[in-house]
Amino acid sequence: MLVGGGHAHVEVLHQFAASPLPGWRITLLTREAMSPYSGMLPGVIAGLYREDQALIDVRALAARAGAEALIDRATGIDLAAKRVHRAGGEARPFDLLSLDTGATPDTARIPGAAAHALPLKPIDALLPRLRALLAAPPARIGVVGAGAAGVEVALALRARLPAATVVLVAGTAGVLPGFPETLRSRVTAALAGRHVDCHQGDDVAEVFAEGLGFARSPPLPLDAVLWATGAAAPAWLAETGLARDRAGFLRVDDCLRAIGRDDVFAVGDCASFDPLPLPKAGVVAVRQGPILARNLRAVAEGRAPGPYRPQKDWLVLLSLGDGRALGTRNGLVAGGRAAWWLKDRIDRRFMAKYQGA
Ligand SMILES: Cc1cc2nc3c(=O)[nH]c(=O)nc-3n(C[C@H](O)[C@H](O)[C@H](O)COP(=O)(O)OP(=O)(O)OC[C@H]3O[C@@H](n4cnc5c(N)ncnc54)[C@H](O)[C@@H]3O)c2cc1C
Structure with a gap:
């Protein structure tokens, strides 16, 4: 089963x-x-x-x-x-x-998150939620959580809704916590270059129907909030x-x-x-x-199972939403159209394996 x-x-x-x-x-x-x-x-x-x-x-x-x-x-x-x-x-x-x-989404910790934010997880529920969101595009969208998924989703929304204000709420952890510094600074520059506002240095304390409340900084008015923080x-x-x-x-x-x-x-x-x-x-x-x-x-078949040995490092390719990507492996960072070409190729090949007739 x-x-x-x-x-x-x-x-x-x-x-x-x-x-x-x-x-x-x-x-x-x-x-x-x-x-x-x-x-x-x-x-x-x-x-x-x-x-x-x-x-x-x-x-x-x-x-x-x-x-x-x-x-x-x-x-x-x-x-x-x-x-x-x-x-x-x-x-x-x-x-x-x-x-x-x-x-499942990690919404239980923050008051109002479960009621007012659109969680990215579980991912099988994400597409219908996004369809509804994009049918009546909000003017100001916040994406809470600046891990790989949050960054990619903020940049994708930027590409899809050029007239909207898109804010990536990175909190005290900042953009791409745990990733190499070179990638973090390249992604931060890519966000700025594409007019995705970055809200950093303070964590979300509450989610309201009208936006986000913070521990120290003033509230951030938003029309829609996407929740891209850790998994529960x-x-x-x-x-x-x-x-x-x-x-x-x-x-x-x-x-x-x-x-x-x-x-x-x-x-x-x-x-x-x-x-x-x-x-x-x-x-x-x-x-x-x-x-x-x-x-x-x-x-x-009655035999003993074998161990899974995780890789120490793997290629991470982040879509910038506009036919470009940034990639990192073993601390090296590369980006541009070639990185997107590679990501697209890897992803299409993965899908072809499982979509085949
Ligand atoms: C927008 C976004 C982009 C991401 N991009 C990347 C990326 O580029 N690279 C990367 O490594 N990770 C990425 N992630 C993270 C990635 O989505 C998850 O880590 C991944 O989906 C986990 O795979 P999984 O097989 O554990 O579960 P899932 O892919 O979540 O699959 C779970 C399955 O279980 C089913 N299911 C759930 N509950 C039940 C139940 N009770 N009964 C029966 N069926 C059930 C669901 O329908 C689904 O089929 C991204 C996440 C998001 C939100």
Whole structure:
């Protein structure tokens, strides 16, 4: 039973389509038939891609893998009875379970955020929300959180809505915290050059219908607020009885198995890798996909699973929304149209693998 059509499970289905697992019935239980690929979402917002170019038809992918697709929401796991509960029907039994259900927005900490901000997560709900936003474009938009997703979304909105005021609210952490200084300063210059205002040095204390309140600085009037801060663990995981970290994400060992379980795996944003902290990034889930596929096959065939060894560094390419990108790897930074060409090529190749007939 695969729960969630996230970035790792699409690879598992792809591999099971190429090389079936004899004697096993595979079920994909996921909330949406079309799973968005996060790498292309800012490009969709900017108008560089159509929505369908960034969506993976997981129902079709499941069919190619000989798997049953249940488009429904998992609501709980009964580990003793080995069953997954769901919102729209009877619980389903499993022998082997894998969870790739992503994260939820981190809106609970800030008063008013849940009521007034548009969260970027979960990403399967993002496109309908953005469609509604862009149908009646606001004059002043704030994007709270200046990690990679917040930066890309602010720049994409700038490209899509040239007349709007776009403010990136970076708080005390600043723009792209944790990234190399050279990239941070290049991105800050790119934001300024594209007239994206940057609000820094003070954290959001409250979200109102009319804008943002801060700890020290004056309120910022806005017509729409997008919430791009860190990820929170989906609440339903708390009831599963699976081991969780302090933030509520599912703890997994080096083989991506839930701690203390031989029959449950978890990957991507919903998982917390015990051996070392990993960012909540699509690239991590993508890299875990082949290891997960191999380990599910191993356990199904009575063999021992193998370890996932995270890369120490990887290529990060940020879309600037206008057919240019900035990239960094091993501390080096490069940018321009060539960087966008590379990002576009990587993303299209990724999608071609899973969208294929
Ligand atoms: C705008 C934006 C741009 C981003 N760009 C990048 C980028 O360029 N590079 C990068 O590395 N990261 C990027 N990220 C981060 C990236 O989106 C996440 O880290 C990534 O999506 C995590 O993948 P995942 O497989 O864990 O989960 P997801 O991709 O979130 O997939 C979760 C799946 O589980 C399903 N699901 C959820 N709950 C349930 C349930 N209860 N029952 C059944 N199904 C369920 C969902 O429908 C979905 O199919 C971006 C994020 C945003 C918001």
